[in-house]
Amino acid sequence: MNSTESDNGRPLLLVDDDRKLCGLIRDYLTPLGWKVDIRHTGPEGLEAAVQGGYQAVILDVMMPGMDGFDVLRELRKRSDVPVLMLTAMGDEADRIAGLETGADDYLPKTFSVRELLARLRAVTRRHAGPSEKKGPSEWAAGELRLCEDSHTAVLGDRPLELTALEFALLTELLRSKGRVKTREQLIEQVSERRFDIFDRSIDVHVSALRRKLGDDPREPRYIRTVRGVGYVLGDPDSRS
Structure with missing residues (x-):
């Protein structure tokens, strides 16, 4: 019933x-x-x-x-x-x-x-989406553009279809562009729950993001793995 x-x-x-x-x-x-x-x-x-x-x-x-x-x-x-x-x-x-x-x-x-x-x-x-806050709501890296206010992300001229958690994860990585974020930090910041040492859910979401960004995990243009630590999002236009 x-x-x-x-x-x-x-x-x-x-x-x-x-x-x-x-x-x-x-x-x-x-x-x-x-x-x-x-x-x-x-x-x-x-x-x-x-x-x-x-x-x-x-x-x-x-x-x-x-x-x-x-x-x-x-x-x-x-x-x-x-x-x-x-x-x-x-x-x-x-x-x-x-x-x-x-x-x-x-x-x-x-x-x-x-x-x-x-x-x-x-x-x-x-x-x-985000509540009222001070500071920027748009970030970019190479062809990647994200706007929190409109809850949109595009790669070149292609809109990215992201789940709410994938969008939050990408936002956090873009906010911290060039700085390594640990798995613990990402889980707490985008999932708002405590980290479990056996929890690899964040890795699954990063893999999904890479697929949608067309990133090769062996030679990523955007999201790079820092072994044993976490992830960092870089700007492909600044890489040699």
Whole structure:
């Protein structure tokens, strides 16, 4: 049964075949200002998500028929809505596959509801764009141009289709152009969560950015790996 709690609140789509878990999430988030719509199958979730209007989608990986990866793959062809994926505990393959497909973040199914709320706030804040602040909102490196205010990035005359987290990551690297950013710094600054020594999600997002920039990881023009430390974005026009 689909669930729509009230006419007010921040619209959120939850796609999971675990009805008990859906009820728990709904009961926790509704008093905190979220309007939770629930779908229990992949096709129903995809249909609802592409219609738009949601600030975020919580998407389970393991569902019968059409799993979360298939839903996300189709959704990303038509929408950049923030997606938070639910994965099996400790299943790194699921997490990496979700991030590579276009998820903004992930949670193991042993999550606390407080952590779920923190992750939701983080992905929706990134997607909403920057708040009012002093200082520049545009950065460039070679043919790469990024504008925070319009939430756009282009390479030459080609617009880049980035997820909210990829956009935040590219913004942070451009802001710090020429300076090395550690993995810990990048995860904390763009994901707003604490670094886990086994967490390699940032590497997956960097790989996705490189593909979209046409960067060869062996001889990158833009994002260079500093082994054992992190990443640095350089200006290809200034390289010899």
